[in-house]
Amino acid sequence: MNRTLISEVINNYGKTIMIKGWVHKIRKLGKLAFVVIRDRTGVIQCVMNTKLIDIKGLKLESVVEIIGEVQKKEGSDNEAEIWVNQLVTISAVIEDLPIEINKDNMEANIDVILNNRVLSLRNQRINAVFKIQAALAQAFQQFLTMEGFTQVFTPKIVAEGTEGGTELFELKYFERKAYLAQSPQFYKQMLVGSGYERVFEIGHVYRAEEHNTIRHLNEYVSLDLEMGFIQDEKDIMELEERLLIYMLMYVVEKCKKELELLEVKMPEINKNIPSMKLSEAVSILREHYGRIDLELDLDPEGEKQICEYAKKELGSEFLFLTHYPKVKRPMYAMPAEDTLTHSFDLLFRGLEITTGGQRIHNYSQLKDNISSRGLNVESFNDYLEVFKYGMPPHGGLAIGLERLTAQLLGFRNVREVTLFPRDRDRIRP
Template sequence: MNRTLIKGLNSKIGETVKLQGWVHRLRKLGKIAFLILREHSGLVQCVVNTREVDIKGLRLESVVEITGTVVKNDENVEILAENIRLISEVKEELPFEINKKDIEVNLDTILNHRVLSLRHQSLNSIFKIQACLTQGFIEFLKVEGFTQIFTPKIVSEGAEGGTELFELKYFEKKAYLAQSPQFYKQMMVGAGYERVFETAHVYRAEKHNTNRHLNEYVSLDLEMGFIEDEKDIMMLETRLLKSMLHKLKNECADELNTLEAKLPEIGEEIPSIPLPEAIKILNNKYGKELDIDIDPEGEKLIYEHVKKEYGSEFVFLTHYPMEKRPMYTMPADGGLTHSFDLIFRGLEITTGGQRIHNFDMLKKSIESKGLNSEKFSDYLEVFKYGMPPHGGLAIGLERLTAQLIGLGNVREAALFPRDRDRITP
């Protein structure tokens, strides 16, 4: 007899089936026991006559095989168990309870036992939502004519200017873990693909230890050619996010309900504020003194302002100063740039903008950052032979997931987080 998944039981009323999974809950009432079986497609109650089926020694989280008849019970189905076979026993007490609504231990304990923690329905739901978001990103961009690419994560130079790099020994040479696929995205636009994207890990060796930073995270990157300016990228991201949220609503309703997550609404346009104007708003309205950039508290305050004034949980902040942007960023008037960040519920989840496509301008910009342009010759080569106006963005997947669900720490949205202190499991 082949294994039947719990999600397919409604079509098998009256039939004998074989189920396999974990013992999620077990309650004994005299000669009858109620066993909740869990596997990746759901939960089902199994009714056990203990006079006929032995359950002695069966512990929570044991892996079992149950054979029984599917019956209808009001709006649900359940299994009248005829046989239970222990496949894999539990050797020790669990470090925390899996079958409660909330997992009542601190985050370090959860992450120290990450694989076990994912058996909890709420934590398990986080990464089903994350997978759906990523798939939505891919599906939308393929329809829009983008080609998926896969770029190296071992590189000879950094792509983000001032950001610290993880150095590694590469045989007899010095190399680094990639901060971003930025150079390769641009090169592939110039190679004639015009529109490309990648979903992959990136690495930042910044020595922070906050609830919003990781040293390894998943970046949803895209780059597209033949744009007018950064507004084309912002409009694309608006449609992209709408599509991703629509997919999430349709395909992850159970997971969203489990986490009591409320999805945001996106109108025709996401509000946009130039950074210098945002700084003035923060100064005048909240008494927050800022100079040329915005800090985490400022992101939260400008979100509060936009939510109140425009009813939006998203806001684009545009025209960051050149000194705060990488060397490939297209300059604008007044020392500013054609760049943007997207703030969602008070946290930056996207950085993007228009890139420099002129060879001489790009070479000069690299050198203005105190870098040796000769070290970027492979990157620069394509710009000598005709490069279209282009731009792109990068979305931090863990940050997006955390903000959508309402998690307090981005590590909760990382399957196996890597930060300053954690490199296991």
Template sequence: MRVLVRELGTYIDEKVMVKGWVHRIRELGGISFVLLRDRTGMVQLVYEGKVGFTQESVLSVEGKVRKNEKAPGGLEIHAEHTEVLAQAHADLPIPVNQEPEKLSLEALLDNRMISIRIPKIRSIFKVQSTILKGFAEYLRQQGFTEIKTSKLIGSGTEGGTGLFSVEYFDTRVYLAQSPQFYKQAMISSGLERVFEIGHAYRAEKHDTPRHLNEYVSLDVEMAFIETEHELMDLEQGILNHIFRLVKEENGEDLDVYKATVPTEEEVNRIPRVTYDEAKEIISREGGKKVFDINPEGERILCDWAVKEHGVDAAFVYAFPRKKRPFYAYPEGQKTRSFDLLFRGLEITTGGRRIHQYEMLLEALPKFGLTPEGLGGYVDIFKYGCPPHGGFAIGLERLTQKILGLANVKEASLFPRDRKRITP
């Protein structure tokens, strides 16, 4: 029966079977030392003479476990029987057994089928898996129901811009920018609290370290709220749960990146400032007057939060109406909406939504929209919709900022941007 590398410590001087990939081969004085990699770690195999397999070949090996302080992990296996399950060709396009920083991002992404074998890169997606687990786990504990909605839609949720069009039999449809309309339908169905983990698409011609055209959106919608601050409270609870799980389950992965997660105390003291207050802080701290919050302003505001509140994050709320979608709940020329900035980057957008039918009809023409153009969406409000709101967290951005990655594409398994549609 197969034994995983992390379990070998309980099999000292016993014969075991291990399976995995050849990470490195080193020959020294008639002895071959082979590092075998499985999903839990690496172990040194010891062979007499040369071996007949190549790096990245897949092996099944039987042998005795011995202590050796000089071996990785303090253990090694003296191989007695080896079966090559799959022999790898010798012409690897990129090395798997060196640090990914020695390769360009383009090389890593062009050879993504191979670069995801690099242990340090795999750590990114182990952390990401825990983020997904923590997000869903916490919301279920709070009485939320998970939903899955269509990504083929007849019109855009943000007013029709930034949409990818798709031929759908004899008509044209679009890839969804968000599940917003469906989330609102479901809270109005009586479920009250829903969440979705799914892809979202933005046909924006950005080519920056912070943008993807396809990303995973962690969406939440909740009925019977009064203000956007209830949503900020909920997000703080979600993040505390996620950060606690990542610290517990991904300590080694964090260490690989010399990364840390905020403590519960730090998350609970994230400051909340209005959009106008944020501009004043950015102007003062940055030494020049600003009229909007751009990426540089986001970094400055987070630096201020570290200095004044001891946490590298800030909520910004009360955004101008012209900067929010038509469904954002208005309050004069402002809206009951918010962003969360984390380590210098916006990772969340959300807020309270319009729920009154008449207010919605009044808002639509201001954004160049009509009830007819939105299909059945207006029926949600025509037939009784509770006060509600929600938000969406960008999975890749959150992963990027936890680990301190330079580019959000590193946090996407198979990123899609203006230039990349393969692999």
């Protein structure tokens, strides 16, 4: 007999089937026992006569095989249950569970949850988070493939940092010094210039930042894209608008059950996400929030405040901030008027989830810009090489997958939406 997934049980009324999964709940009532079984597709109640089937010693989370007849659940027209003929314990639980995972809301702090991460993922609400996160990444991949992008896979061990050598994890690479990649930025640009024109990557990046906040990780998943033959950063922003609409619609379609379980309020998004220059945002924060301390960038509180303003005055939970100063952007950012750049951030519900912009495509200009930052141009020869041989105007962006997930689902701490977080204090499990 082949295994039937729990989501398919309802299609088998009157039939004898076999299911396999974990013991989710146990309730005894006289000679009957009601055992809820869980697999990757859902849960179902199994009814057992304890005089015929011995459940002594059966513990929560044991892995079992059940054979029984599918019947309509009493008092329901559209729910099924299984009347059990046979119960086999495939893998018994041999120790008490360190955390109680079968409540909707786990009564444990985040450190306890993360210390027992594999077990905590069996909780339906926590499990749902990462199904939604997977759907976001799948939608990112699908949309860009349809838009003519090529998926690429770039090295995570590099000789130089993309941000000029700061915030790097150094490692010993045989007889040489190397680093963990902060970003696939250089490779994205090189591949645009290699004839692909449009590339994207879903991969881990590493930042050796010592701050330990609820919004930062030292290893996270970055959704990166780069495209050639653009006019300016507005082309990238327009693409991201359409990309986000596709991603959110995909999640609604594929993750209805998970969204309902987590009680997610999906954002409304139009093809015209409002945008304003950073300087305008600073002026608004000074006028409406008394933030006289801001000038060249926004702090976390400023991001929350300007998003609050955008939702109230512009009717949007998304906001593009543009024209960041050169001193706040990497050496490859395309200069704009004065001391600004053709760059942007996208804020969502009070947090920056995207950084992007137009890049310098002229070899001499890029070389001079590297030098003006006090960096050794020779260290970037591999990166610069392709710019000698014809590079189209180009730009791109990077979306932090964990941050996007946290903001979409309403989690305050980005670690809650990270499978196995790596931060200043955590390197296990």
